[in-house]
Amino acid sequence: MQFVDKDLKSVQEARILVESARDAHVLLKEYGQQDLDRVIDKLMSDILIEIPELVDLEIAETKAGVKKDKLKLFEEFLPILEDKLKNQKVIGSLKENSHNQIETIGVSLGVVAVLLPTENIILNSLYATLIAIKSGNTVILVPQPRTEKVVARFYSKVAHICQESGLPQGAIGYMENTADEGVTQILAHPDTALVIDIGVPKYFDNNQVVNKPMIYGGTGSTPVFIEHTADIVQAAKSVVDSRSFDNGLLPAAEQFVLAEGVIANEVKSDMTEAGAYFLSDSEEEQLLGSLFLDEDHVNPLFVGQSATWLAKQSGFSVPENTKVLVSEKPYIFDENPFTNELKCPILTFYVEPDWMHACEKCIRLLKTKRNGHTLAIYSKDEAVIKEFALKKPVGRMIVNGPASFSSIGINSTLPVSLILGGLTTGRGFISKNVVAENLTYQRDIGYTKPNIRNHVQVQEVTQEKDISADKELLAKVLKKIMDQ
């Protein structure tokens, strides 16, 4: 039998991948944190020289994003990540008590399957691989259809480096035949311990996979509120730069701008100054006509394209230095197509009378399509910031910073991570930035400790006795305990 159908080939590959990864994990369990850290050191230094070529290949295959930005992202992200990983212990003995007794042990989970996104493939593949190795797991990279080639190239480089540095064969895997049947097989396989889905919602929403710990980290539709106390020039520039970076491909890029009424005109003119182009009604109609395939689906050719390209493709022209296209809306239309997940430099602009209305609007925006995991605010009023933070259904809120970068831990207090937990989008069990520790479980060691409270012995109450008397007695006794 020479010929095997595509779906079966994919299923066969899936089985072999999971079994190899499982077997490699048996060996990997013998590696301590230092052994793993050595692999990471080597991988982080040896992969650098390959990055420009890999990014070229990624852009050639996906035709999305901006090379200069992608390289800049590597430059900013990797040193912070390296610092973080260097000073971190996630497996083995993590904590001792004051008597030098072991209290907590970090343990790897096993085989981690990673569903890669269609954008920033190399950086996502590298990040997922690094946190998997850091936490002693084996990893299977599952590319999206039509991006197999770039992941294959990445894999061949990484597998080589990892094997050279002593990682067991099969510890890093990559799927070549990505038919749905095979992907489902990987996800449902009993030896797959954890699934990390980086922005491929269909594997959640179609209910194809079952009862497995799953982490989801997709693209959010981030609303940003500019309050009247904000540094408006900085805020306007920050939003435009953040939204347009890599043509809008970062997972928490801003999608909605809400400006407080008293400063709305200033915000608009400062945004224009920074490279925003406010669309006329007819231009907006043209853009919508070309951007959407149907009500809810964006034309994939428009993903990661520049503002000028989007305009040209829609049949109108904008100044050459335009970085983002802005649609101003008086209120939220129920059928507003701009509330869909948009991975290109388009913003919707609303004017709100005050921060409380902005609060309401943000909640509505985040709930309409349930796409949101991140929120941003520009303000110098700590009380407003605090109030604003309390009620929104998001996993993180960025204060006075560009959401694209702050959310992933660049120049921000948030943990460095490219995978932004999407619990608030209704998927996965993690809302925070996903880090190596999330790919482990912790074993707690319990020691005996005398109870502080005194306990009262209650004699066995036989069934024959009068129950109501029992009740009174026991209630008294229990009350006594509770009142102590």
Added chain:
Amino acid sequence: MQFVDKDLKSVQEARILVESARDAHVLLKEYGQQDLDRVIDKLMSDILIEIPELVDLEIAETKAGVKKDKLKLFEEFLPILEDKLKNQKVIGSLKENSHNQIETIGVSLGVVAVLLPTENIILNSLYATLIAIKSGNTVILVPQPRTEKVVARFYSKVAHICQESGLPQGAIGYMENTADEGVTQILAHPDTALVIDIGVPKYFDNNQVVNKPMIYGGTGSTPVFIEHTADIVQAAKSVVDSRSFDNGLLPAAEQFVLAEGVIANEVKSDMTEAGAYFLSDSEEEQLLGSLFLDEDHVNPLFVGQSATWLAKQSGFSVPENTKVLVSEKPYIFDENPFTNELKCPILTFYVEPDWMHACEKCIRLLKTKRNGHTLAIYSKDEAVIKEFALKKPVGRMIVNGPASFSSIGINSTLPVSLILGGLTTGRGFISKNVVAENLTYQRDIGYTKPNIRNHVQVQEVTQEKDISADKELLAKVLKKIMDQ
């Protein structure tokens, strides 16, 4: 139409329950931690007087366990839990930074569905309800078939107390028609945010439910190793008392005893002294014959019965003060039925030449049926304890204490909880003791922070330029960054 089939009635009830709980959660979101704590205070004090009657009803319905023990468990567990809940903030602002800026916010998840076990129903229902309220969630209690009556009674008491204390109607729900179709409906409903399955593996293993964060907390099959440095008399008594408490119904009750060779006889005689009865081969055969319905399934009538009852039912007699039946085995038989989850006072006893062999045996026992989430050791040798803790696939290890109690936080350093995360049994995403915080997500507030490292600007590399020169340049630049 008067008559509705059982499955449809259950589905209808499921829908109404989830929708009511969802609507109640909208109101509950306005409650602060203090409001919720007031409800908890009232519930914890008002429910006490009802407990003896509820426990009577539970024993009458399940015909399992020991009333005296169950009441003792309430007495020990509730005061510790009360202390814990009192000093804990899980929703609202949790953490501020040194500038008094808000950093972390705890947020309730929404509707929490709880699949109750068939044993310790009242205590589990109460614990699940308390941690759900503490964390601002609404809860739906789903009893096992044939235990609806006791949960109904519990529910009517609790719902009354909660409504009196101002909790919105529908915040606590209880399922009356527990057909599989209805239960599945609850678990798969888009408005169900979290499922806590307390020991009903079929909802994981049958893959009936999909892509929802699920916590599993079942009964483990705890191995306990008694090393030669242990206080043997104390260890032997502790194991027998712990295993026989409530006729073996606590989730981490010991199931396998491994004694180091040099002290094995002492352990045996001390265990006998403490109430253990070592079975002869023929008695063991009789016990197996009556205990198992087939290879893997324990006769439910034997769950939670006393050692003397088990013996009598199997056709042999044991001294009246017998607390546990012990089957001594020279090695692990592949088909040993005693490795199944056993919720009755039976132990298997192995002799091991040293702690390293015991280590291996524990791992094998834990992996055979993948039932284990807890391990115990008696030893005074800190080095052995540490080594022993490192490699076992369990979420917790108990040192020198009775596993039944130490695991749930009674007289131990572990967090007080009746739900022992079962990740290591292949189910759910939590391995630790499940507490109120696990029913929330946390929103992180990110502030800008200047980067410590200097970044080098890289000019855009145009596709036309010579790629190899680019590569060299960029690699140098990146290397420079990495070397800093």
